[in-house]
Amino acid sequence: MKIAVIGTGYVGLVTGTCLAETGNNITCVDIVQEKIEKMRSGILPIYEPGLDILFHRNIEQGRIKFTTDLAEAIKDAVIIFLALPTPPGGDGKADLSYVLGAAKDIANLITDYKVIVTKSTVPVGTADKVRAAFEENTLVEVDVVSNPEFLREGVAVDDFMKPDRVVVGTRSERAKKLMEELYAPYVRSGNPVIFMDERSSELTKYAANSFLATKITFMNEVANLCELVGADVDMVRKGVGADDRIGKRFLFPGIGYGGSCFPKDVQALALSSKEYEYDFKILDAVMEVNQSQKLKIVEKMLKYYNNDIKGKKFALWGLAFKPETDDIREAPALYIIDELIKAGAEIVAYDPEGMENVKKLKGDVLAFADNAYHALEGADALIIATEWQAFRNPDFKQMGEKLKNKVIFDGRNLYDLHKMIDLGYYYNSIGRATVS
Numbered sequence: 001m002k003i004a005v006i007g008t009g010y011v012g013l014v015t016g017t018c019l020a021e022t023g024n025n026i027t028c029v030d031i032v033q034e035k036i037e038k039m040r041s042g043i044l045p046i047y048e049p050g051l052d053i054l055f056h057r058n059i060e061q062g063r064i065k066f067t068t069d070l071a072e073a074i075k076d077a078v079i080i081f082l083a084l085p086t087p088p089g090g091d092g093k094a095d096l097s098y099v100l101g102a103a104k105d106i107a108n109l110i111t112d113y114k115v116i117v118t119k120s121t122v123p124v125g126t127a128d129k130v131r132a133a134f135e136e137n138t139l140v141e142v143d144v145v146s147n148p149e150f151l152r153e154g155v156a157v158d159d160f161m162k163p164d165r166v167v168v169g170t171r172s173e174r175a176k177k178l179m180e181e182l183y184a185p186y187v188r189s190g191n192p193v194i195f196m197d198e199r200s201s202e203l204t205k206y207a208a209n210s211f212l213a214t215k216i217t218f219m220n221e222v223a224n225l226c227e228l229v230g231a232d233v234d235m236v237r238k239g240v241g242a243d244d245r246i247g248k249r250f251l252f253p254g255i256g257y258g259g260s261c262f263p264k265d266v267q268a269l270a271l272s273s274k275e276y277e278y279d280f281k282i283l284d285a286v287m288e289v290n291q292s293q294k295l296k297i298v299e300k301m302l303k304y305y306n307n308d309i310k311g312k313k314f315a316l317w318g319l320a321f322k323p324e325t326d327d328i329r330e331a332p333a334l335y336i337i338d339e340l341i342k343a344g345a346e347i348v349a350y351d352p353e354g355m356e357n358v359k360k361l362k363g364d365v366l367a368f369a370d371n372a373y374h375a376l377e378g379a380d381a382l383i384i385a386t387e388w389q390a391f392r393n394p395d396f397k398q399m400g401e402k403l404k405n406k407v408i409f410d411g412r413n414l415y416d417l418h419k420m421i422d423l424g425y426y427y428n429s430i431g432r433a434t435v436s
C-alpha cells in the first residue's frame with residue numbers, strides 16, 4: 001500500500017519504518033528540513049533500539065523515503081497517518097493545532113479518496129474536528145480514522161511489529177477493510193485488531209495511559225508508606241503482583257513518571273472530563289502525588305544534609321525519562337537538577353543517550369561526564385534517576401574510590417540493601433530501609 005506519514009518523531013518514524021518492513025511504500029513528511037536531510041543521508045534523528053536495522057534496510061530497498069513536501073508525499077497515498085505532536089496548550093488541554101493544521105493542508109491538496117488516520121493521542125471528539133476540517137476545505141471524500149499508538153519508547157519497534165492489540169476507531173466499512181489489510185501482518189499470532197467507533201478509540205488511549213500512570217503512582221504511595229511503617233516495598237510489590245488480577249508489571253516504585261505521554265495525557269483527560277462536567281478525581285490525585293514524587297530524592301537529600309547543600313557536588317546517573325531512550329521530555333532528572341541547582345549544588349551528569357538533549361536545554365547549569373565513573377570524581381554523593389541496565393551492576397570498588405563519600409540516593413532501587421551494607425555505602429532508596 002502507498003502510505004504517507006506526517007510527522008517523523010518517535011511515533012511517526014517508527015510507524016513509517018515498521019509499515020515499510022512489511023512491504024508497504026512509505027513517504028515520511030516533516031517540517032524540519034534538517035531532520036529530513038539527516039534521514040536522507042541514512043542518519044536516525046532519534047535513539048530507538050533496533051530501529052536502525054529496519055530503517056537502513058527499507059531505505060536500501062526503496063520502500064521508505066523522506067520529504068518536506070506534503071503534496072508530493074500524499075499524492076499517491078491511500079492512507080495518510082497523522083503522527084503529529086499534541087502537547088499541552090496554555091490551558092493544559094491537548095493542543096490540536098498541529099493535527100488540525102495538517103488536516104486543512106491535506107484537504108487543500110487531495111484530489112481522490114484518502115483514509116486519514118490519527119495516530120497522535122487526541123481528546124474525544126477530535127475525529128469530528130478533523131472531519132470538519134476536510135468538509136470545510138474540500139469536496140473530495142475522506143474517511144477519518146482514530147488509530148491511537150501504544151508503543152513504548154525503548155521497545156517501540158517490538159511494540160509496533162508485535163502489538164498486544166491494535167485499536168481502530170471507524171464507522172466506515174471501506175476504511176475498516178484497508179486498516180484490517182494493513183495491520184494483518186502484525187497480528188498473525190492472534191492478537192486482536194479491535195474495531196470501535198472513533199470516540200471510544202480516542203478515549204481508549206487516554207484511559208490506558210491514565211490507568212498506567214495511576215498504577216505507578218499507587219505503588220509510589222505504597223512505597224512512601226513503607227518508609228514510614230518500616231516495610232520493604234520490594235517485598236510488598238512481589239506479594240501484591242503475584243495476584244493475576246493485579247499483575248507483576250508496572251509496580252516498580254520510583255521518582256515518578258515522566259516522558260512525553262503520561263504527564264500530558266493524564267492532565268488532558270482530567271481537563272477534558274471537566275468539559276463534560278465530570279470530575280475525574282483520581283487523576284487529580286495522581287498528578288499531585290507524581291509532582292511531589294519527582295522531588296522525593298531532593299527531599300531525602302535535604303534531610304541528610306540538614307537543608308544545606310550549597311557548594312556540594314553531586315554525580316547524577318540518568319537523565320532520560322526512562323532507559324533505552326534519549327527522550328528527556330518531562331524526565332524526573334530535570335526537576336531534580338533544577339531543585340539542586342536552586343539550592344546551590346553542583347551537578348555532573350552522565351546518561352548513555354540523553355546527554356545531548358539535556359545539553360541543549362540546560363547545558364549552562366550543569367556539567368557532563370563522558371562516562372559513568374568520571375561523573376563520580378570528587379562528588380559528595382551519587383544520585384540515580386534512570387534505571388539504565390549499565391547502572392545495575394557497576395564496579396562499586398571504583399565508585400568508592402572516585403566518590404568523596406560513599407553516599408548514594410537511588411530513585412530507582414537498583415541495588416540490594418545487604419550488598420550496600422557489606423560495601424559500606426550510605427544508601428537511601430525508595431520505599432526501603434535506608435542503610436549505611
Ligand code: NAD
Pocket residue numbers: 006007008009010011012029030031032035083084085086098101102119120121122149150151152153260261
Ligand atoms: P515528536 O515530537 O517526537 O514528533 C512529532 C514530529 O512532527 C516532529 O518531528 C515535528 O517536527 C513534526 N511536525 C510538527 N508539525 C508538523 C507538520 N505540520 N508537518 C509535518 N511534520 C510536523 O512526537 P511523538 O513523540 O512522535 O508523538 C506524536 C504523537 O503520538 C503525540 O500525540 C503523542 O502523544 C503520541 N504518542 C507518543 C508516544 C511516544 O512514546 N512518544 C507513544 C504513543 C503515542
